[in-house]
Amino acid sequence: MTTTIPSTMTGVYLPGTSSTERRELPVPTPGPGQVLVQVGASGICGSDIGYIYRGYKTHKGVDGPAYRGVVSGHEPSGRIVAVGEGASRFGVGDRVIVYHIAGCGLCDNCRRGFYISCSAPSRASYGWQRDGGNAPYVLAEERTLVPLPDELSYVDGALIACGFGTAYEGLRRIRVSGEGDLLVVGLGPVGLAAGMIGRGMGARRVIGIEPSEGRRRWADQLGVFDATFHPDEIGAALDLTGGAGFAFTIDASGTAPGRSTALEAAAEWGDVSLVGEGGELRTEVSDTLLHKQLTLHASWVTSLPAMAELAENLVAWGLRPEAIVSDRFTLNESDEAFALAAGASDGKVVFVAEGDV
Known part of the structure; x- marks a missing residue:
């Protein structure tokens, strides 16, 4: 051509x-x-x-x-x-x-x-x-x-170039699988990507937390979240786990309250990923971190090989x-x-x- x-x-x-x-x-x-x-x-x-x-x-x-x-x-x-x-x-x-x-x-x-x-x-x-x-x-x-890949559009490619790559790396770090539920905090573009990729990686359930009603509605129509909640409804989200908390959590909000939610909602021996830029991390240490034996991961974008892997995985997952x-x-x-x-x-x-x- x-x-x-x-x-x-x-x-x-x-x-x-x-x-x-x-x-x-x-x-x-x-x-x-x-x-x-x-x-x-x-x-x-x-x-x-x-x-x-x-x-x-x-x-x-x-x-x-x-x-x-x-x-x-x-x-x-x-x-x-x-x-x-x-x-x-x-x-x-x-x-x-x-x-x-x-x-x-x-x-x-x-x-x-x-x-x-x-x-x-x-x-x-x-x-x-x-x-x-x-x-x-x-x-x-x-x-x-x-x-x-030929199966993906240029718009798909543009999203992989940053937001989806960022979400994928964050979820790879915490080894998301069907062995537990995933909580995504912040349903902007990176959080939406995390929900979609978490579904592809096999998370048992994918739950979203987002203050904006419009963004919750948009997330709901994607068909990858089992439920979405306002931050004030975190108790209802935890009820879905029988009160045990989430094996995997990821914060894409980049806010101190959002990060706190990701930590506090994590289950014992849970894995927490932080990918949202800016702001601060504020947490109580003993009950929230130490006594729950949490593993905290901080991730910035992704690597070239992982981005290529993600593109192929999205095709395989049909996403x-x-x-x-x-x-x-x-x-x-x-x-x-x-x-x-x-x-x-x-x-x-x-x-x-x-x-x-």
């Missing part, structure tokens, strides 16, 4: 004032080890909202703005339309997910596949320190690509990430898309190519 590549394109930038800007820029040419991906879909992440859209804030210990005024978006998926010299694993026409960090490839974390934790100064995140996926094309390092998408926009609607993602969206907000809304 031959694609005519234009010389310029329009990308979405975030000036840090709870608004967006669309600017014209050249379509890049891939250099050694790089590819040009025609973006089929690109998701809006909560970290984009908290750290960039609403203003310049420090992130990952960076002194000063972590966002470098580049094209936004670190959740792209699409089709390769050009390859640079030395690119060998992927070729023109391949459907791919872009892992959102370009690590050095040499430090210990990179060699484990965790580019997210790269310790080198050259580490650059798409949409933060280098141009990201909120544009018709994104220049990507071939080493950051994950194959997108489609795009089911959690509540709103689709084109890049020309960037103001509306980001405002909704920063406000009252029920599910995930994504950009899709013109004509695919």
Whole structure:
């Protein structure tokens, strides 16, 4: 398939004032080890909202703005339309997910596949320190690509690129299985992903906790949660376990109350996963942690191999990430898309190519 590549394109930038800007820029040419991906879909992440859209804030210990005024978006998926010299694993026409960090490839974390934790100064995140996926094309390092199975859409791929990868790693750490029930605290996009993946991994029951009535309704229609509750109804959720608590809990809320709920609702010898960014962890130690013999896991995104594994597993489980998408926009609607993602969206907000809304 031959694609005519234009010389310029329009990308979405975030000036840090709870608004967006669309600017014209050249379509890049891939250099050694790089590819040009025609973006089929690109998701809006909560970290984009908290750290960039609403203003310049420090992130990952960076002194000063972590966002470098580049094209936004670190959740792209699409089709390769050009390859640079030395690119060998992927070729023109391949459907791919872009892992959102370009690590050095040499430090210990990179060699484990965790580019997210790269310790080198050259580490650059798409949409933060280098141009990201909120544009018709994104220049990507071939080493950051994950194959997108034919059974999955570009929207599926965009969701795997960050939120679903984050949820999967958190659930892998606590070894979710049919030996116990799973409690998901916070039913934003990552929490919805955790519920879906937990179902795929075989959790006996999947229960959600979320204060927003709209988000609970959205979660209920997915068909992966056995029940959802307001945080004030945690007692009713525990009743489903006979009062014993949950063998597996995961907090995707990123809030102190949410994390406390995940800990307090865990059963004896339970496993707790924390994946929500920001905020604090507040807990009583003796009765909540020590006497229940809990194991606490903290997880940040996932690795390249695990992301590829997740894509294949989703196909095997018959699950489609795009089911959690509540709103689709084109890049020309960037103001509306980001405002909704920063406000009252029920599910995930994504950009899709013109004509695919």
